[in-house]
Amino acid sequence: MDATKVRVGVLGAAGKVGQAICAAVDAASDLELVATVDKGDSLDAFVNSQTQVVVDFTHPDVVMDNLHFLVENGIHAVVGTTGFDDERLDRVRSWLADRPEVGVLIAPNFAIGAVLSMRFAQAAARFFDSVEVIELHHPNKADAPSGTAYRTARLIAQARAEAGVAPSPDATTTELDGARGGDVDGVRVHSVRLAGLVAHQEVLLGTQGETLTIRHDSIDRSSFAPGVLLGVREIGKRPGLTVGIDPLLDL
Numbered sequence: 001m002d003a004t005k006v007r008v009g010v011l012g013a014a015g016k017v018g019q020a021i022c023a024a025v026d027a028a029s030d031l032e033l034v035a036t037v038d039k040g041d042s043l044d045a046f047v048n049s050q051t052q053v054v055v056d057f058t059h060p061d062v063v064m065d066n067l068h069f070l071v072e073n074g075i076h077a078v079v080g081t082t083g084f085d086d087e088r089l090d091r092v093r094s095w096l097a098d099r100p101e102v103g104v105l106i107a108p109n110f111a112i113g114a115v116l117s118m119r120f121a122q123a124a125a126r127f128f129d130s131v132e133v134i135e136l137h138h139p140n141k142a143d144a145p146s147g148t149a150y151r152t153a154r155l156i157a158q159a160r161a162e163a164g165v166a167p168s169p170d171a172t173t174t175e176l177d178g179a180r181g182g183d184v185d186g187v188r189v190h191s192v193r194l195a196g197l198v199a200h201q202e203v204l205l206g207t208q209g210e211t212l213t214i215r216h217d218s219i220d221r222s223s224f225a226p227g228v229l230l231g232v233r234e235i236g237k238r239p240g241l242t243v244g245i246d247p248l249l250d251l
């Protein structure tokens with residue numbers, strides 16, 4: 001055992017993002033990949049290998065059980081898996097109250113450009129009458145809207161509410177179910193699933209005589225690796241729950 005390296009485990013190691021994270025950990029001289037777990041494998045592998053930080057890219061249906069196990073066993077977690085609403089975040093906080101030394105980082109998107117695009121959208125939100133979000137992903141994605149779009153819409157809604165901006169104008173009176181997308185705190189969110197895509201998002205803002213489009217594209221899953229490795233290196237110094245990598249980037 002090399003005591004100078006952080007001992008890292010990956011949950012969902014055989015998945016699309018899990019494979020990219022395993023490769024990135026393997027290539028980092030200050031990290032050691034000590035356990036890889038996928039569907040059907042026992043989580044005890046992390047305890048047996050004295051894993052210090054586990055990265056989870058699995059599925060919204062299983063991530064809560066995974067996290068509960070990790071917190072109970074005193075293992076820090078860096079979580080990319082989506083599906084976290086306020087109720088789930090509160091449950092994680094309640095587990096952490098019993099293990100105050102453990103750090104959990106949950107981020108809907110680890111790509112630097114995606115994090116910045118959320119910030120830009122939040123800053124722009126109060127200056128425009130209308131705003132809608134379109135997220136576009138590969139067709140194997142389980143959840144809609146994406147975790148990124150959900151968080152983006154909530155940040156936009158919060159900024160507009162704080163500035164007293166009226167709801168986006170919309171004269172629709174007849175509608176095919178779903179044609180106007182989902183409603184996240186008053187912000188319309190549209191989900192496209194298309195073969196050939198990876199992960200993409202557009203925030204469309206409009207006001208008198210002008211529009212602004214904020215677009216981000218992950219064209220390869222390696223885009224998530226730098227943010228994940230930053231989380232792995234930092235989480236041991238940040239006990240409790242951290243949502244989003246913004247504070248790790250001094251944003």
Ligand SMILES: NC(=O)C1=CN([C@@H]2O[C@H](COP(=O)(O)OP(=O)(O)OC[C@H]3O[C@@H](n4cnc5c(N)ncnc54)[C@H](OP(=O)(O)O)[C@@H]3O)[C@@H](O)[C@H]2O)C=CC1
Pocket residue numbers: 011012013014015016017018037038039040057058059060062079080081082083107108109110111147224
């Ligand atoms: N935060 C971020 O930056 C990003 C988040 N994501 C999110 O990460 C998650 C995974 O995405 P992606 O890699 O594309 O999905 P994949 O389906 O490609 O990978 C998930 C892997 O987890 C495995 N798995 C399922 N259940 C378990 C379990 N109980 N224990 C261990 N492994 C399990 C799956 O096995 P099997 O296939 O056999 O079911 C699969 O190998 C999604 O929620 C996605 O939205 C994705 C990209 C970036």
Ligand SMILES: O=C(O)C1=N[C@H](C(=O)O)C[C@H](O)C1
Pocket residue numbers: 082108109137141142145146147148149198199200
């Ligand atoms: O499933 C994906 O692929 C992605 N999921 C995350 C999300 O739901 O926002 C992050 C990124 O969009 C890729």
